[in-house]
Amino acid sequence: MANEESVDARTAEELLRRFEPVIRFTRGEWFYPMDSEPYVEACSLWVARPGEDAVCVVPAGELTLERLAQQPEDTTGAVHYLKIPNPRSERGRRGSKHSHTDPDWPHETFHAGRGRLARVGYLSRLADALFSLTLLARGRVPGGDVEGGRVLYGRYMEKGERFTYHGNVVRQDGWIVLRYWLFYAFNDWRSNVFGANDHESDWEKIFIYLSESDDGEVRPEWVAYAAHEETGDGLRRRWDDPELEKVGEHPVAYVCCGSHATRYFRGEYLTELAFPLPRPISAVRRILRRFWYVTLRQYADEDYRDKPYEQFTIPFVDYGRGDGLSVGPGQDREWERPRLMTPVPAWISDYRGLWGLYTRDPFEGEDAPAGPMYNRDKTVSREWFDPVGWAGLDKVPTRAEELEVIKGRQAELEESRNLLRSELREKSNELRALGMDAEATRDQSHLSKLHERQTQHIAELSGEVERLRAQLSDDEILSASLADHAEGLREGKRPPASAHIMHAARPVSESETHAGRVAQLWASISIAIVLVTIILIIAYERQHLLGALVFAIAAFAFVEAGFRRRLTRFMVSLNLTLAVVGALVILQNFFWAVVVLAVLAVGLYILWENLRELGS
Amino acid sequence: MYRQTRLLGLLLLLQVVAMVGTGVWLYASIDWSVITDVSDKSNEILLKTADKATAKQLERAVLFTVYFLGPVVLLFLAGLGFVLLRRRGWMLASVGQALIMLACLFYYGASRPWYAYPIIAYCILMILLLNSRGVRAVVGRRRLTRTEARAEIAHGE
Numbered sequence: 001m002a003n004e005e006s007v008d009a010r011t012a013e014e015l016l017r018r019f020e021p022v023i024r025f026t027r028g029e030w031f032y033p034m035d036s037e038p039y040v041e042a043c044s045l046w047v048a049r050p051g052e053d054a055v056c057v058v059p060a061g062e063l064t065l066e067r068l069a070q071q072p073e074d075t076t077g078a079v080h081y082l083k084i085p086n087p088r089s090e091r092g093r094r095g096s097k098h099s100h101t102d103p104d105w106p107h108e109t110f111h112a113g114r115g116r117l118a119r120v121g122y123l124s125r126l127a128d129a130l131f132s133l134t135l136l137a138r139g140r141v142p143g144g145d146v147e148g149g150r151v152l153y154g155r156y157m158e159k160g161e162r163f164t165y166h167g168n169v170v171r172q173d174g175w176i177v178l179r180y181w182l183f184y185a186f187n188d189w190r191s192n193v194f195g196a197n198d199h200e201s202d203w204e205k206i207f208i209y210l211s212e213s214d215d216g217e218v219r220p221e222w223v224a225y226a227a228h229e230e231t232g233d234g235l236r237r238r239w240d241d242p243e244l245e246k247v248g249e250h251p252v253a254y255v256c257c258g259s260h261a262t263r264y265f266r267g268e269y270l271t272e273l274a275f276p277l278p279r280p281i282s283a284v285r286r287i288l289r290r291f292w293y294v295t296l297r298q299y300a301d302e303d304y305r306d307k308p309y310e311q312f313t314i315p316f317v318d319y320g321r322g323d324g325l326s327v328g329p330g331q332d333r334e335w336e337r338p339r340l341m342t343p344v345p346a347w348i349s350d351y352r353g354l355w356g357l358y359t360r361d362p363f364e365g366e367d368a369p370a371g372p373m374y375n376r377d378k379t380v381s382r383e384w385f386d387p388v389g390w391a392g393l394d395k396v397p398t399r400a401e402e403l404e405v406i407k408g409r410q411a412e413l414e415e416s417r418n419l420l421r422s423e424l425r426e427k428s429n430e431l432r433a434l435g436m437d438a439e440a441t442r443d444q445s446h447l448s449k450l451h452e453r454q455t456q457h458i459a460e461l462s463g464e465v466e467r468l469r470a471q472l473s474d475d476e477i478l479s480a481s482l483a484d485h486a487e488g489l490r491e492g493k494r495p496p497a498s499a500h501i502m503h504a505a506r507p508v509s510e511s512e513t514h515a516g517r518v519a520q521l522w523a524s525i526s527i528a529i530v531l532v533t534i535i536l537i538i539a540y541e542r543q544h545l546l547g548a549l550v551f552a553i554a555a556f557a558f559v560e561a562g563f564r565r566r567l568t569r570f571m572v573s574l575n576l577t578l579a580v581v582g583a584l585v586i587l588q589n590f591f592w593a594v595v596v597l598a599v600l601a602v603g604l605y606i607l608w609e610n611l612r613e614l615g616s
Numbered sequence: 617m618y619r620q621t622r623l624l625g626l627l628l629l630l631q632v633v634a635m636v637g638t639g640v641w642l643y644a645s646i647d648w649s650v651i652t653d654v655s656d657k658s659n660e661i662l663l664k665t666a667d668k669a670t671a672k673q674l675e676r677a678v679l680f681t682v683y684f685l686g687p688v689v690l691l692f693l694a695g696l697g698f699v700l701l702r703r704r705g706w707m708l709a710s711v712g713q714a715l716i717m718l719a720c721l722f723y724y725g726a727s728r729p730w731y732a733y734p735i736i737a738y739c740i741l742m743i744l745l746l747n748s749r750g751v752r753a754v755v756g757r758r759r760l761t762r763t764e765a766r767a768e769i770a771h772g773e
Contacts, residue, residue, distance in 0.1 A: 296744060299752035547722035554718065558711075571710040575743040578717035582736040585721060589733065 012169035022328030026257035028110025069346035080353025103154025149186030168341035193258035197365035200356025211398030224391035225262035233392035241497035254320035266322035267507020625698025683719035
């Protein structure tokens, strides 16, 4: 199935334990990495077939990891999923509102602190409010699901606090990949941490990439932390990167509260969730941007100009403060013996369903994730079949292989250059011969057709020779660069550790984190004030409805932009919009006058150009 | 380097002159002889007229003052900033243009007077100029701190 080979269980466990990460959580975290077995045993297994109500296949208390692997036969479009038991229905069956079996968990709750809302815009605050409204409108008990997760995990921790990761080790393209899979009973980012989504269960991961020398000694070279759906170069850090925090041989990761996104630095992150825009809207956006920046040569900040136009993003805050429990070697809590996934157990390979509630969420944000091996759509996940490519390492050889790869490439280039030289000789000879032929047939009327063909052939051949010479020159430069690079590597010179990172995820600055009291107050009340103002305008300012609405919204947005230090960007956007509306108004009222003026302007420009030519 | 911003400053001052001129013309074209002050308090003015056309003219002039007095002050300060201080006044000018455009496009509504159109056209031109790369590059340039300036000189040597 994969282009990888497993490492035997004993070696795998040794390696996993040797480099196991230190994970620092945020104070107020409810769910820590746990063994998946007790979770599965507490859940029920359900199947949802298209157009039908979900059916319970295995009730809670009867499910095991072995049984999970023997899921009933699939039908097209069927989704198997686990479900955390709802503690309220359990209590209901027992006929009491409160249960004395409720675990005393968690011991701490999360505090967002000042400035959470001040860091995100109106849209996020509106989305925040809408999320709360949908919870009420859905008819589910608000926080009911997270309550189930809390009870399940609390009961697990009451039996003795245990912190476990799952792990397996594979070889791919010369790399030994240590894969640490962190299983959490619940992602409570929305319910408890004011984030974007909630879902039952969470599978997160940390990969460490080792190279192996000829004598079998392994050396860590790279590490990759998963955060949301990110993939590629930005995920990984070089082992000798001074920014990568380590405790001995153990890399340090900061897990964000609720979302469990894993970060390299402690702090608070603005995470942008992207939603796709309908194609016509993104096309219009693209055309307008092109017109604005290219045709009108207008200015834009780099990050704004490069923003994808087919997406609409809402920022949320991810809290990776690292001020809570620290788990790992020599920390507040030690890791339990890992649950090894070598050889791959059947509950990983044969269960393709979701590890928690299937909500049929069109954006999938509220659906539980699938296991380590699969995506939600049951396809094999990239991090499983291509862990090296997942972190963008497929183009990077191990340190032990670097010089060998360069040598091979140089040999390849040498061979290619020899071929090019011989081809060049041949083509140059042919070109020179053709040149003589053409000279001999020039100005002879009976050979004019032949001369024309020869001239055409010469042009083609000349182009080809030029291309070959350019290629030869490029290859020579490349070969020299490779030799320099190899020399540098031999002397122990390395490229900068963060050279591969284009957009590193970094926490927001201290000043942004501690937004002023007024900014925080404004952020908390602004949405309500906007709505009340709009209603008042509609009720009492019907005469100037449009003007009053536009002015009020612009005024609110101006204040908002001021607090978020984006006044310049806001003014540019506002003025751009007003300029477009103004141009349309002028066009509507003076269409023919504008046409005449435009023609006149073009005529005058041509006249000016011609006169300049005459004068020169 | 600062030629473009100085030109922008002059254009902003020209806009101020034009706007003030329009205001003066609006007040000058009112027939004040048919308007009487009916206020009985010394520090209050209450005007009354029987002539509808004059009342309309007066309303226009007052609305013009209400809508454009603030933005014109902003533009004046921005214009002086660009002319005298080279790169100060971008935000004032932008806010001024936005307020003028909002008034011309939305507050006047269907009863938009003829002079609103040239004002809109001029504002569009100024908005494009304010956001042009040349102007933004000058305005956005950070002043070097002493240490940075010294380092740059040392590097140059």
